[in-house]
Amino acid sequence: MMSLDLHGYGWMLWQGLERTIMVGLAAMGLAVAFGLLGAWGKFSRYRAARWFAGLYTTVVRGVPELILILLVYYGVPTLVQDLAAGAGHDLRIDLNPFVAGVITIGLIYGAFATEVFRGAFLAIPRGQIEAARAFGMGHVLVVRRVVLPQMWRFALPGLGNVWMVLIKATALISLIQLDELMRSADIAARATRLPFTFFFAASLLYLGITVVSMLVQGRIEAWADRGSRQG
Amino acid sequence: MTGDENQPVAALRVSDLYKRFGALDVLRGVSLSAHERDVVAIMGASGSGKSTLLRCINLLDIPDAGEIRVGGELICMTFDRRGQRGPADRRQVDRVRTRLGMVFQRFNLWSHLTVLQNIIEAPIHVLGIPRRQAIAHAEHLLHKVGLHDKRDTFPAHLSGGQEQRAAIARALAMEPEVMLLDEPTSALDPELVGEVLKVIDALAEEGRTMLIVTHEIGFARAVSSRTIFLHEGTIAEEGPSWQVLDHPRSDRLKRFLSNSSGGDRARSRLIGGDDKR
Ligand SMILES: Nc1ncnc2c1ncn2[C@@H]1O[C@H](COP(=O)(O)OP(=O)(O)O)[C@@H](O)[C@H]1O
Ligand SMILES: [Mg+2]
Numbered sequence: 001m002m003s004l005d006l007h008g009y010g011w012m013l014w015q016g017l018e019r020t021i022m023v024g025l026a027a028m029g030l031a032v033a034f035g036l037l038g039a040w041g042k043f044s045r046y047r048a049a050r051w052f053a054g055l056y057t058t059v060v061r062g063v064p065e066l067i068l069i070l071l072v073y074y075g076v077p078t079l080v081q082d083l084a085a086g087a088g089h090d091l092r093i094d095l096n097p098f099v100a101g102v103i104t105i106g107l108i109y110g111a112f113a114t115e116v117f118r119g120a121f122l123a124i125p126r127g128q129i130e131a132a133r134a135f136g137m138g139h140v141l142v143v144r145r146v147v148l149p150q151m152w153r154f155a156l157p158g159l160g161n162v163w164m165v166l167i168k169a170t171a172l173i174s175l176i177q178l179d180e181l182m183r184s185a186d187i188a189a190r191a192t193r194l195p196f197t198f199f200f201a202a203s204l205l206y207l208g209i210t211v212v213s214m215l216v217q218g219r220i221e222a223w224a225d226r227g228s229r230q231g
Numbered sequence: 232m233t234g235d236e237n238q239p240v241a242a243l244r245v246s247d248l249y250k251r252f253g254a255l256d257v258l259r260g261v262s263l264s265a266h267e268r269d270v271v272a273i274m275g276a277s278g279s280g281k282s283t284l285l286r287c288i289n290l291l292d293i294p295d296a297g298e299i300r301v302g303g304e305l306i307c308m309t310f311d312r313r314g315q316r317g318p319a320d321r322r323q324v325d326r327v328r329t330r331l332g333m334v335f336q337r338f339n340l341w342s343h344l345t346v347l348q349n350i351i352e353a354p355i356h357v358l359g360i361p362r363r364q365a366i367a368h369a370e371h372l373l374h375k376v377g378l379h380d381k382r383d384t385f386p387a388h389l390s391g392g393q394e395q396r397a398a399i400a401r402a403l404a405m406e407p408e409v410m411l412l413d414e415p416t417s418a419l420d421p422e423l424v425g426e427v428l429k430v431i432d433a434l435a436e437e438g439r440t441m442l443i444v445t446h447e448i449g450f451a452r453a454v455s456s457r458t459i460f461l462h463e464g465t466i467a468e469e470g471p472s473w474q475v476l477d478h479p480r481s482d483r484l485k486r487f488l489s490n491s492s493g494g495d496r497a498r499s500r501l502i503g504g505d506d507k508r
Contacts, residue, residue: 127339134289135353135405136329138321145356149343228342228387 016184034110039117101173116158248297275461332402392423
């Protein structure tokens, strides 16, 4: 194991890592929720839902993440304040950077998760859904007992991918002053004038998250695949 | 319906069923009924509408016109705002479906569940039967179809014949009033056909009411009381199986029967025409 002299900033990096993971997990949870909602929208029999889901994935995937983050953090409070002022209310809104970050990242990667879930749904053999209906399962039961359990299996590889890109994207939140890993490394690098040391250490930590994630993902996929021919 | 008290209510009665897909008239006025303990064989060339008929009976396809009664209960249909025909009450359809045990050509077992889990799934979650009781019943059925040693196996690890027997057990677990079997052996390798036919034969023996779409003429003759020959969406010939199969009246049925003896299954598999479900 090589040793890096972190000049007493090790603890700060560690806290940044913790915060990055927290933002990542929270955003991932949100992304999965948005993804399920988005996929539901795409297959909905209501035209409005389909239209909205299409708009969501197009806009979110088409606009740079950085802009979306700044838009949510600075833009939304201003907009709300202006609207409130227009209605004669004096309102001050300060969005907590953690919340703003989680919402934005969750929203962005929810669009990617939507596509993952959409593909996973299409991968479910139609006959199995039909069998469920033929046995008298109503809409909710079919989704709960047949669609979701199977969708997870098909969605896992794609979700793993979303997670890995998402965790890297959390670095963008450093721009809205949240002391996650990236910003902690940046602060330490400026203070010590050792940019290589700290950005290198940060890369190792990001890489570490990825490696651990891959191991966990492998385990989960093996478990989820237990019913398939290869399993 | 109260007319003749001595006449038992048919387990299944279908009257004047019509179904069209786009420009294609698949069913053009099909009527049939099955009384308790009847085994009705449905024959017909690939594409003649056999699967569509079965699927219309449990509303997997919505018939454009016609009535379906299960044990005397009429499935109520209505038209939505856009003039689309559909069931008036989804819950009635779900309820009726639990009384019709469907066996698919392609088995359609739930691949994320083991054989036992497949069998207890609908009894527990649809019928609300206590788990312990559902399992006991499933074990009994597994013995019956000769699959007890496979109870904890996932479908992907079964042979086609085993899958289909598991699918039959899954249907039986609902204690259906009528079984609908859509070419239960057509997707199987020839050497696996026998084990499945034997199970179905045993069901006929114990007096199950069944509609079986099949190309196995010998099997139909042995098991079914009546045979229906579908041609281009209408019933071209029907009657007692011995009569229809051994003394066909129309040339079409004669041709069909002579083509079917042996070669038909292999051919329909090669063409892959109606193998999609
Ligand atoms: N969902 C569908 N959409 C369009 N055409 C269909 C559909 N289902 C069946 N068909 C057509 O209806 C005809 C009858 O099909 P099917 O009932 O499966 O015949 P069989 O089971 O007798 O071979 C075929 O020509 C088939 O292509
Ligand atoms: Mg068919």
